[in-house]
Amino acid sequence: MIKKTILSLNALVLYSCAPNPPEVKGPESITFRIETIEEKLSKDSLLQMRFYIEDLKIDTAYASSESLEGQIRRHLLENNMSSEGNYSTYAEMIKQMMEEYRTLNGEEEINQSWELSQSLQVVLNENGLFGLQSSHSSYTGGAHGNTFISNQTYRLDNQNLLTLDSLLIPAKKQEFIAICESKFRQEQELEPTESLDAKGFWFKEDRFYLPEIFSYSPAGLSLFYNSYEIAPYAYGIIEIRLSKEEIAPFIRGEYILAAAPTSAL
Structure with missing residues (x-):
């Protein structure tokens, strides 16, 4: 019984001293x-x-x-x-x-x-x-x-394709949408409560919403509505730009980037 106990203790010590399996990580960047x-x-x-x-x-x-x-x-x-x-x-x-x-x-x-x-x-x-x-x-x-x-x-660690929602802090999404709508209205020369539909836009139920296409970079975030997505072809591709400073309060901590030296969106 004593020998068995000693063997069990030795096995436990060896197991506890064994190194943990290495955590699989992707590269910081790629060439x-x-x-x-x-x-x-x-x-x-x-x-x-x-x-x-x-x-x-x-x-x-x-x-x-x-x-x-x-x-x-x-x-x-x-x-x-x-x-x-x-x-x-x-x-x-x-x-x-x-x-x-x-x-x-x-x-x-x-x-x-x-x-x-x-x-x-x-x-x-x-x-x-x-x-x-x-x-x-x-x-x-x-x-x-x-x-x-x-x-x-x-x-890069798991090849997951990120959506805009995966970048944003969930509790702050509605505030983020409000800021984007304000920018959109300013750029399209719309009053804060003016009907989007009356101005020729095709938002469902006349309510502003974010597009699926976005571009995230050290300079900030761009949102893109492609032709025919919310407006006639003549409007072209409509872009909403937000600087790094503007989006910082809404981005999850793990996705915060270093400041861009000279690049632009």
Whole structure:
């Protein structure tokens, strides 16, 4: 009995002295490069289609770097998908759009060339966060093309795609919305209680709400309403900008960033 007790105590001591498993952490920032894909379709020296696509490549090697790069690319491809599009690579997207153009051109001659472009800007790469803003433009006939902005903001430790709500302190969200509405009304030259609907905006039930698309950086926060989201095409993309100082009281502590030296939103 004594020997068994001693063995048990020794095992307990060894177990308690064993090092804890290391906590898995992502990098504070990553190195990356932006590569360009350019394709054209011409017939009899006439330009029919043109593609200009910027793609992100992550150079920093860590446990989930490939997963993050793939997730970013999937979101970018989704932003370029037409109602009939279904592709997993840029090569598939270009091939499918070219085939669609040839089919339509065979049925009735298309006198206008099609275009698709995607440009990228890394707006955040510190504090374990990575933010990528993308601008997408396309023209496939009609009175005008379509342009819109998208954004992806990730935690590098778990590749979670952050929403605006995940950045904000829940108890202060309504106050934050009120500040954003005040800025919106000032920029659109609206009185504090003036009807949004009467001025041509399409807010449901004539009540202001925040957009889903945002860009978070050391300089502050930008909110984007894309064309046709809350107003006619002529309004273009509507942006609400808030400085780092303005958003500081509303951001969760874990997502507070260092001040931007010279960069702007």
